[in-house]
Amino acid sequence: MKTDSRLEKVLASGELAVTSECGPPRGCRPEKVKEKAALLKDHVDGINVTDNQTAMVRMSSCAAGILIKQMGLDPIIQMVSRDRNRLAMQSEILGAYSFGINTMLCLSGDHAKFGDHPMAQGVFDIDSVQMIKMVRQMRDEGLFQGGAKIDGPPKMFIGAAANPFADPFELRVMRLAKKVKAGVDFIQTQCIFNLDKFEEWMKGVVDRGLDEQVHILAGITPMKSVGMARYMKNKVPGMDIPDAVIKRLEGVPKEQQSEEGIKMAVEAIERLKQVKGVHGFHIMAIEWEEKVPQIVEQAGLYPRPKV
Amino acid sequence: MITAEQKPIQEIIGYIAPYRNILLVGCNECVTVCAAGGRKEVGLLASALHLNHLKKGKNIDIKEITLERQCDPEYVEELAPYIDGVDAVVSMACGCGVQTIAGRYKRTPVFPAVNTRFMGASISQGIWSERCKGCGDCVLGITGGVCPVARCSKHLFNGPCGGTSNGQCEVSPDIDCAWRLIWERLKELGLESRYEELMEAKDWRPGGAGGPGTIIREDLAK
Amino acid sequence: MEHFEPEIVAFCCHYCAYTAADMAGSKRIPYPTNVKIIRVPCSGKVDAIHLMKALEKGADGVYVAGCLAGDCHFKNGNLRAEARVNRIKKMLSELGWEPERVAMYNMSAGMGEAFARVAKEFTEIIRELGPSTGRAGAADKAAS
Numbered sequence: 001m002k003t004d005s006r007l008e009k010v011l012a013s014g015e016l017a018v019t020s021e022c023g024p025p026r027g028c029r030p031e032k033v034k035e036k037a038a039l040l041k042d043h044v045d046g047i048n049v050t051d052n053q054t055a056m057v058r059m060s061s062c063a064a065g066i067l068i069k070q071m072g073l074d075p076i077i078q079m080v081s082r083d084r085n086r087l088a089m090q091s092e093i094l095g096a097y098s099f100g101i102n103t104m105l106c107l108s109g110d111h112a113k114f115g116d117h118p119m120a121q122g123v124f125d126i127d128s129v130q131m132i133k134m135v136r137q138m139r140d141e142g143l144f145q146g147g148a149k150i151d152g153p154p155k156m157f158i159g160a161a162a163n164p165f166a167d168p169f170e171l172r173v174m175r176l177a178k179k180v181k182a183g184v185d186f187i188q189t190q191c192i193f194n195l196d197k198f199e200e201w202m203k204g205v206v207d208r209g210l211d212e213q214v215h216i217l218a219g220i221t222p223m224k225s226v227g228m229a230r231y232m233k234n235k236v237p238g239m240d241i242p243d244a245v246i247k248r249l250e251g252v253p254k255e256q257q258s259e260e261g262i263k264m265a266v267e268a269i270e271r272l273k274q275v276k277g278v279h280g281f282h283i284m285a286i287e288w289e290e291k292v293p294q295i296v297e298q299a300g301l302y303p304r305p306k307v
Numbered sequence: 308m309i310t311a312e313q314k315p316i317q318e319i320i321g322y323i324a325p326y327r328n329i330l331l332v333g334c335n336e337c338v339t340v341c342a343a344g345g346r347k348e349v350g351l352l353a354s355a356l357h358l359n360h361l362k363k364g365k366n367i368d369i370k371e372i373t374l375e376r377q378c379d380p381e382y383v384e385e386l387a388p389y390i391d392g393v394d395a396v397v398s399m400a401c402g403c404g405v406q407t408i409a410g411r412y413k414r415t416p417v418f419p420a421v422n423t424r425f426m427g428a429s430i431s432q433g434i435w436s437e438r439c440k441g442c443g444d445c446v447l448g449i450t451g452g453v454c455p456v457a458r459c460s461k462h463l464f465n466g467p468c469g470g471t472s473n474g475q476c477e478v479s480p481d482i483d484c485a486w487r488l489i490w491e492r493l494k495e496l497g498l499e500s501r502y503e504e505l506m507e508a509k510d511w512r513p514g515g516a517g518g519p520g521t522i523i524r525e526d527l528a529k
Numbered sequence: 530m531e532h533f534e535p536e537i538v539a540f541c542c543h544y545c546a547y548t549a550a551d552m553a554g555s556k557r558i559p560y561p562t563n564v565k566i567i568r569v570p571c572s573g574k575v576d577a578i579h580l581m582k583a584l585e586k587g588a589d590g591v592y593v594a595g596c597l598a599g600d601c602h603f604k605n606g607n608l609r610a611e612a613r614v615n616r617i618k619k620m621l622s623e624l625g626w627e628p629e630r631v632a633m634y635n636m637s638a639g640m641g642e643a644f645a646r647v648a649k650e651f652t653e654i655i656r657e658l659g660p661s662t663g664r665a666g667a668a669d670k671a672a673s
Contacts (some may be wrong), residue, residue: 082461086508108461109466111478122461130508131464145508163469171467171490174503178465181505190469237470237477316623347578351620355582359624361662509557 001138002185004072005103005157007046009307010280011186016273017280018301019076019188019217020292021048022068024059030067033059037068037075039289043296045304046103048188048282051078055115060093066099075101076159080109085125086134086145093135097154101174105159105188106131110237129182132160134182162216163190164201165240173204180213188282190228191221191232192204194240195271202277211277218272221284223261226250228232262295269299308337308428309401310435311344311421313352319397320359322418325518326394327366329356331385331420332372332408334400341435343421344399346373352399352420377404383411391414426457442521443513449501451492457510464506532574535589535655537564539648540579542572543637546594552641561652572596572633573606577613578669580631581620584663590655592632594647600637607635627658 001008010017021044022036031138033049040047047068051061058064065075077096079089095105102181108128112120126134126145134145135158144155160179164172176187198218206212226249233241245264252260265283273284281301285291296302323329331353339345353369360367370389374382377400386396386408395416398405401423409417425437440457445465447454456462460478467486470477474487493499513520541547547568553560569575572595593614595607611633612649616626632651636643 108463110470111460113460113478124462125511126508127461127463127465128468128503131506134508161469166467166469166471167474168467168471168487168490171486171502175465175467176504177503181503237472316620347576350578351581353536354578355620355624357585358581358621358626358663362625 003102003124003157005046006307007076007103007186008157010045010305013305013307015305016278016301017046017186017215017217018044018283018296019046019048019280020044020283020285020289021050021076022064022289023050023053023287024061024064026056028301029057033064033067034071036289037071037073039291041071041073042295043302043304044283045280048053048076048078048105050094051080051107051109051118052083052115053055053078053110054109055082055112055117055120058118062096062101065096065101074103076103076105077082077101078105078107079131081124081127081131082109082112082122085123089126089131090134090138090144092140093154097156098180103159104135105161106135106184107161128160131181132158132182132184139287140183147165157185159186159188160184160269161190162187162194163238164179164198165190165194166238167276169197169201172201173208173210176205176214177208186217186279188217189219190238191219191274191284192268193221193245194242194264195268195305197240198272199275202275206277211279215279216277217280217282218269218275218278219282219284220265220268220295221286222247222295223252223257223266224288225257225261228261262298264289265295266298269295269301279283308340308426308435309403310341310424310427310437311338311401312424313343313348313399313421314419316352316355316359319352319420320356322355323367323395324395326416327368328395328484329367329369330386330389330393330396330415331356331369331371332377332396332398332400332404333371334377334398335373335375335403336377336400338400338404338421339373340429341427342433344401349373349399351399374400374404374495377401378407380407380411383407386412392423410505437528441514442509443515444510446506449504449506450489451496451498453485453488453492455485456514458488464509532664533653533656533660535563535660536587537648537655538560538583539564539651540569540572540575540590540591540593540655541566542602543568543570543605545640546572546634546636546644548638549594549636549640549644552639553645556641558641558645560648563652563655564567564648571601571603571606572610573601573603573608575610575613577617579615580617583622584621584626584630584661586632587661587664589658589661589664590630590632590651592634592647592651593649594634594636594644597637598636604638626662629654629658630661 020040025032049061049065061077065077068075106128142150229246232239333349349371376382390412397420399420407421426439427435428438442456471484476482562653593610601607621628634647
């Protein structure tokens with residue numbers, strides 16, 4: 001084991017892992033973090049805490065992560081390169097690890113344009129691939145990015161994202177290979193609605209043997225309504241929503257659409273369980289965390305292994 | 308070239324409101340090419356300022372002059388015969404020109420009439436796009452001649468990010484994804500394998516992180 | 530000013546509007562004498578500064594008359610002229626001047642009636658607006 005991460009232990013045991021996420025509040029209300037985390041606590045192996053997601057100011061992922069850690073749960077703190085330079089990143093990592101946070105996700109982050117401070121200067125001192133390498137060097141070599149020795153290095157289990165659906169498609173396996181080369185331990189993918197395309201990507205991953213080097217958690221998002229599906233198709237960058245998904249939701253009455261969305265998510269998990277290289281699922285129920293337990297149970301992923 | 312755009316006319320009017328004798332100075336270099344501050348634009352701005360003063364029933368004297376290069380003390384010296392006769396200078400050059408004038412003529416206020424935007428290239432008549440950030444450590448040789456610092460909205464050295472759609476940047480469908488361009492170019496050059504080489508975290512010192520830059524060529528400097 | 534007679538400058542393209550003015554003359558179609566014609570080889574030859582200078586020197590209105598869309602002798606001079614006219618309109622608005630004091634018209638060489646109609650129409654627009662503030666400047670300069 002490289003770390004004390006519960007996620008690492010579950011993955012090492014060969015069981016399918018389950019993670020989910022919670023967006024910190026847009027204000028100083030710790031109880032909101034705790035409420036969301038409590039909804040997920042028995043059904044997941046790790047809880048992603050987003051870092052100013054969609055470039056909207058929120059409680060810091062590290063602080064919210066600490067709140068979750070103090071509940072005895074397992075936060076996975078996200079860190080975007082948009083908001084911090086390498087000094088700030090490393091100090092945040094030292095701080096997080098000091099509170100027992102041992103799992104993190106390295107991301108570039110949505111451009112500030114999408115958020116509530118579009119006038120902000122994006123930092124982008126290093127990119128997500130370089131961030132992975134930096135965190136690995138901190139852990140494995142006990143060195144800061146600048147080369148100095150760390151007095152008590154943080155042992156982070158290192159995650160990153162992959163979007164199999166953004167183009168150019170032919171680069172998507174290669175970019176994953178770069179993250180693997182940089183030292184990533186696990187990957188959470190973009191929400192998967194186009195299962196055929198995801199499987200094609202996974203085939204490319206397996207063909208190169210990358211599945212032996214990195215754990216891939218397939219991203220699952222339940223649709224709340226056909227309106228949400230249309231919005232994601234048209235407005236969210238890098239999203240691939242096939243027309244069949246929209247048709248299926250249109251085919252059921254409005255009040256049953258959310259139930260249908262959950263059914264579709266469960267079906268997707270069932271199908272992807274069979275795909276070689278998929279080592280777990282990352283369930284992103286956007287502002288709908290209370291449904292995660294139901295999805296986990298219906299998909300046969302409950303109870304979670306004790307590690 | 309360094310590109311610029313004229314400031315809103317009311318901002319310029321606000322700057323010169325207290326003054327009557329204005330020296331309006333254009334530049335024959337970059338701002339002429341990007342039609343922001345050359346001889347033509349000097350004429351047009353002077354005319355606009357005249358119209359403004361006519362409307363307000365006030366008088367203004369504007370001396371128009373366009374220098375060969377405003378960022379060069381040798382040419383800025385040409386303003387010396389006029390400077391004592393004016394209350395203020397309005398410069399239509401980039402920020403380098405404005406500062407060269409301010410540095411040379413210490414008792415005369417200098418106001419910028421343009422906003423300096425970026426280092427760019429002409430795409431077609433009337434269209435300029437950013438191409439260089441002056442990062443001080445050029446990587447174009449390994450990125451197929453497409454700059455990830457200037458042309459990727461997140462300056463990614465190991466792109467593309469997950470926001471690319473239809474080959475365009477998540478920031479705007481009008482921006483080409485720089486990493487799509489890099490990849491296409493590497494393919495054309497038969498250098499696909501280069502894509503997977505990790506590009507290391509950049510040293511930003513030569514590009515400004517080390518403080519304002521200065522170049523000293525020992526063989527040329529006196 | 531009781532009897533305000535606008536001073537109007539019309540930049541007319543040699544290949545269309547200028548010939549149309551000729552046509553109006555030979556057909557004895559009257560048009561206001563307020564309009565002073567400046568012949569240009571192409572409406573695209575008229576620069577933004579020419580429009581501005583005309584106003585600055587005391588013209589009450591100024592317009593460019595070029596060929597019909599697609600008929601420019603030099604491919605797209607008329608479109609360029611139109612873009613410049615629009616730019617000057619915007620600049621005038623920002624300066625608090627009436628943008629209507631500049632205009633772009635299109636006509637062919639055979640449209641003598643159209644030339645006269647445009648001249649009349651524009652003169653009336655300017656008459657409505659009243660004398661330009663540029664006149665004061667022109668008077669100042671004449672006096673000095």
